[in-house]
Amino acid sequence: MYSLAEENYLKTIYHLEQESDGGVSTNAIAERMETKPSSVTDMVQKLAEKNVLSYKKYKGTTLTKTGKKIAANVIRKHRLWEVFLVDKLKFHWDEVHEIAEQLEHIHSEELITRLDKYLGHPDFDPHGDPIPDKNGHVKPTKKKLLSELSKKQRGVCVGVKETGSEFLQYLDKRNITIGTKIHVLGKEFFDGSMIIQVGRDQFFISKKTAENLYVQTN
Amino acid sequence: MYSLAEENYLKTIYHLEQESDGGVSTNAIAERMETKPSSVTDMVQKLAEKNVLSYKKYKGTTLTKTGKKIAANVIRKHRLWEVFLVDKLKFHWDEVHEIAEQLEHIHSEELITRLDKYLGHPDFDPHGDPIPDKNGHVKPTKKKLLSELSKKQRGVCVGVKETGSEFLQYLDKRNITIGTKIHVLGKEFFDGSMIIQVGRDQFFISKKTAENLYVQTN
DNA sequence: TCTTATTTTTAGCCAAGCCTAAATAATAAT
DNA sequence: ATTATTATTTAGGCTTGGCTAAAAATAAGA
Numbered sequence: 001m002y003s004l005a006e007e008n009y010l011k012t013i014y015h016l017e018q019e020s021d022g023g024v025s026t027n028a029i030a031e032r033m034e035t036k037p038s039s040v041t042d043m044v045q046k047l048a049e050k051n052v053l054s055y056k057k058y059k060g061t062t063l064t065k066t067g068k069k070i071a072a073n074v075i076r077k078h079r080l081w082e083v084f085l086v087d088k089l090k091f092h093w094d095e096v097h098e099i100a101e102q103l104e105h106i107h108s109e110e111l112i113t114r115l116d117k118y119l120g121h122p123d124f125d126p127h128g129d130p131i132p133d134k135n136g137h138v139k140p141t142k143k144k145l146l147s148e149l150s151k152k153q154r155g156v157c158v159g160v161k162e163t164g165s166e167f168l169q170y171l172d173k174r175n176i177t178i179g180t181k182i183h184v185l186g187k188e189f190f191d192g193s194m195i196i197q198v199g200r201d202q203f204f205i206s207k208k209t210a211e212n213l214y215v216q217t218n
Numbered sequence: 219m220y221s222l223a224e225e226n227y228l229k230t231i232y233h234l235e236q237e238s239d240g241g242v243s244t245n246a247i248a249e250r251m252e253t254k255p256s257s258v259t260d261m262v263q264k265l266a267e268k269n270v271l272s273y274k275k276y277k278g279t280t281l282t283k284t285g286k287k288i289a290a291n292v293i294r295k296h297r298l299w300e301v302f303l304v305d306k307l308k309f310h311w312d313e314v315h316e317i318a319e320q321l322e323h324i325h326s327e328e329l330i331t332r333l334d335k336y337l338g339h340p341d342f343d344p345h346g347d348p349i350p351d352k353n354g355h356v357k358p359t360k361k362k363l364l365s366e367l368s369k370k371q372r373g374v375c376v377g378v379k380e381t382g383s384e385f386l387q388y389l390d391k392r393n394i395t396i397g398t399k400i401h402v403l404g405k406e407f408f409d410g411s412m413i414i415q416v417g418r419d420q421f422f423i424s425k426k427t428a429e430n431l432y433v434q435t436n
Numbered sequence: 437t438c439t440t441a442t443t444t445t446t447a448g449c450c451a452a453g454c455c456t457a458a459a460t461a462a463t464a465a466t
Numbered sequence: 467a468t469t470a471t472t473a474t475t476t477a478g479g480c481t482t483g484g485c486t487a488a489a490a491a492t493a494a495g496a
Contacts, residue, residue, distance in 0.1 A: 005453065026474060039454055041475055046452090058461060058474060089332040099326050106320045114307040223483060244444055257484055259445055264482095276444060276491060443492070448485100455480075464471070 004105050007074050008033065009043050010052060011104075013063055014071035023060030072136030078104035079125035079132075080115050086126040087119060093126040093177070094168035128159020128178050128214060144217065146182065147192060147210035154183045155215030162212040170209075175199060182215060220270075222323050225292050226251065227261050228270060229322075231281055232289035241278030290354030296322035297343035297350075298333050304344040305337060311344040311395070312386035346377020346396050346432060362435065364400065365410060365428035372401045373433030380430040388427075393417060400433060 002010070012032050016024040026044065030037040048055040052067035063071060081103040085096040113134075116122075123139065124130055132138045143158050157180040160167065171177065175198055185202060186195040192207030220228070230250050234242045244262065248255040266273040270285035281289060299321040303314040331352075334340075341357065342348055350356045361376050375398040378385065389395065393416055403420060404413040410425030 003452080027472095035453095036455065037474065038456080038476080042453075045475095085329075089329070089336055091328075091332065095328070099324070099329055102324045102326075103321075106317070108317050108320075110309075110313070111303075111307070111317055114309065118307055221482080245442095253483095254485065255444065256446080256486080260483075263445095437496100439494100439496080441492100441494070444490080446489070447487090449487105450483105450485075452482090452484105453480100454482105455478100457477090459476070460474080462471100462473070464469100466467100466469075 001107065002070060005043065006047060007070070007105055009040075009047060010063065010067055010071040011074045011078075013053065013061060014068060014075065017063060023062050025060045029061075069136040072132040072138070074104050076132040076134075076136070077106070077112055079129060080112060080119060080122070082125045082127070083119050083122045083131075084115060087122075092172075094163075094165045094172070096126065097163060124158070124178075126178065127163055128157070142216065143214040145211055146184075146194075146196075146205075146213040146215050147207060149184050149187075149215065149217070151184055151187050153217065154181065155217045156181055157213060158216045159214040160212055161214065167209075167212060171213075174203065174205075175201070176213070182213075219325065220288060223261065224265060225288070225323055227258075227265060228281065228285055228289040229292045229296075231271065231279060232286060232293065235281060241280050243278045247279075287354040290350040290356070292322050294350040294352075294354070295324070295330055297347060298330060298337060298340070300343045300345070301337050301340045301349075302333060305340075310390075312381075312383045312390070314344065315381060342377070342396075344396065345381055346375070360434065361432040363429055364402075364412075364414075364431040364433050365425060367402050367405075367433065367435070369402055369405050371435065372399065373435045374399055375431060376434045377432040378430055379432065385427075385430060389431075392421065392423075393419070394431070400431075 009029070012029055013024050016028055016032060026037050026040045029044070030040045033040070044053065044055050044061050047053050047067070048061070051064060052070060053061045053063045055061045078100045081100040082093075082096045085091040085099060086093055091099075122131060128143070130138050130141055141158070144155075145161070146155065146157075149155055157176055157178060159178065160171070176182070180198060183197040184194055185197055188194070192210065194205050194207075194210055195202060196205055227247070230247055231242050234246055234250060244255050244258045247262070248258045251258070262271065262273050262279050265271050265285070266279070269282060270288060271279045271281045273279045296318045299318040300311075300314045303309040303317060304311055309317075340349060346361075348356050348359055359376070362373075363379070364373065364375075367373055375394055375396060377396065378389070394400070398416060401415040402412055403415055406412070410428065412423050412425075412428055413420060414423055
């Protein structure tokens with residue numbers, strides 16, 4: 001059984017590994033977890049002893065197979081709970097992260113099995129992120145950033161990169177949510193901004209916005 | 219914000235206070251929490267500083283108004299989650315205690331408000347225990363122990379005192395659950411045992427069993 | 437009452453996770 | 467290649483929430 005702190009480290013390292021493959025640096029972990037590098041060193045050494053990650057002094061860390069599985073399982077729980085909060089309790093998708101951050105550490109296999117079933121075995125959480133299966137496997141998705149689209153292309157919003165409340169509320173004001181169809185009417189080379197159509201509305205979005213929205217094209 | 223350990227102390231003291239009114243002894247708390255009296259002294263002194271209980275050395279403790287409210291709120295969460303687990307996830311009533319023990323410490327007012335609504339504002343948990351309201355108030359119930367009934371009286375099972383898995387499974391085998399009507403056919407003065415009728419079945423139960431089943435008579 | 441038994445508290449110690457400050461390794465710059 | 471900078475680790479401490487052993491207070495028994 002892993003402690004709350006251990007689970008959070010594993011989860012963070014898992015995410016960092018995916019974002020830029022190769023070993024994860026001590027500082028990167030510290031920054032993401034809003035803690036100090038020295039604390040990270042301590043914990044990472046402890047986790048290495050438990051064989052959930054491999055660690056060489058000054059060389060960064062990588063999760064072992066076991067570590068990946070544990071991390072994916074925490075993420076699975078997090079995302080399933082998010083689905084519960086949004087689908088069943090009618091929370092807004094920008095309100096659920098913090099609560100799921102707590103719920104992901106509830107220990108009970110059976111609970112998650114039943115929750116998954118109760119929710120209808122969802123494949124994605126309310127932000128469009130894939131939910132790992134029992135064994136920690138994630139279906140590879142072919143989503144891309146809205147900013148990668150060019151003029152006249154169309155896509156369906158399948159998720160967000162940035163999950164801050166401000167951003168999600170901004171999207172809401174624009175009526176952009178999971179499943180929303182987006183049509184790129186124009187794109188400015190100069191600053192990467194776009195004119196897009198959403199439903200009947202046409203409006204301007206910045207490069208920054210376009211770089212934080214995932215779409216599926218087909 | 220109170221820590222997990224603090225919440226557990228408050229909850230335990232709350233229960234002990236109800237079971238036998240008056241101050242709660244250090245040893246009683248230690249025994250119930252399966253910890254050592256010295257640890258209890260430490261924590262109780264800390265909680266006294268926070269004004270959630272009053273404590274005089276060697277004299278036991280009593281929760282303050284604030285303390286009672288916090289404790290009742292933890293209990294409220296525990297029981298609401300139990301309802302969720304049984305009603306929605308179809309857990310059996312003897313499987314939910316441990317999981318609810320974890321879920322009761324999730325911090326989010328909004329979550330509980332919505333969960334309560336989602337469950338239809340239940341008044342009792344799956345074991346028949348009343349769910350305190352937002353302000354920590356509990357509707358007084360007029361349940362009594364089955365052992366208090368005499369020959370020919372009838373009652374409806376509304377809860378259990380002992381919540382161990384063995385006992386709950388024993389009740390299950392006898393088809394006794396919340397709402398089950400029980401008719402006392404006979405009672406033995408010698409050992410307090412009873413012959414009761416449940417549905418079409420008649421059988422013998424021990425005094426111990428009768429002392430752990432709550433019934434409502436009317 | 438006085439002694440014995442029980443309950444409760446104190447004192448000192450431990451592990452988990454965090455921190456700061458100082459030391460050391462790795463990397464970048466001249 | 468040598469120095470300066472940055473990244474990482476070590477050393478030593480702190481807090482929370484436990485523990486054991488010993489001391490002190492209370493309660494019970496003769």
